[in-house]
Amino acid sequence: MLDDLDRRILRQWQAEPSLTVPEIAERAGLSAAQVSRRIARIQDTGVIEAVETVIDWAALGYEVEVSLRVTLDKTVARAFDEFIAEARKVPEVLEIQTFLGRVDVRLSLIARDMPDYQRVYRDRILTLPHIADIEALMQVARIKTQEGLPI
Structure with a gap:
């Protein structure tokens, strides 16, 4: 190719x-x-999907990054679709990933500080539909971020 x-x-x-x-x-x-x-x-051919700008969120005042591991209520037929549709609407959510296993979805989100995170968590995350369990992992340090491939 x-x-x-x-x-x-x-x-x-x-x-x-x-x-x-x-x-x-x-x-x-x-x-x-x-x-x-x-x-x-x-x-x-689709090898290059996009050219994008990488923003340093901390430079814009977003000091808190959290990874939320979410388990959904699988007794609801459209739980995944409805949860993801609503999670997409939360501006602080940077990334949504789905998994097979105990954890169904991981949300990566940013906040300005801990009070801002608490507000986002209470007002926007906990109101998302079909959450059975949620675990927050606070990021302490980013050790490696690699977007490039060894070409």
Whole structure:
């Protein structure tokens, strides 16, 4: 699917997403036209889903990050769908993941401080439908965040 030149382009772009096409071309030893065509083809195949901005939430005043492990009431036929639909509406929820096992859903959320977290938890999280059990894990430190792949 990807050849060595495609991988070279992706390595450069992944390492420094702000690079322009001419800068990637220079670093990859290709022409800008070649890089542009290859990037378009890679995007068309779905290998590159999006180019996005990563925001440092702490720099914006969000000091608390919590992972909530939620077990849903599985006696309700549409518990997953209804819970997820409502959880998507909570602006402080950054990520929703579903699992097989004792824990059904994990919500990653942010808050400005502990009083803000308590408000979000009481007013927005505990009002979500079909919660049978919930466990909060307060993040102490982020040791590694890796979005890139070893290409």
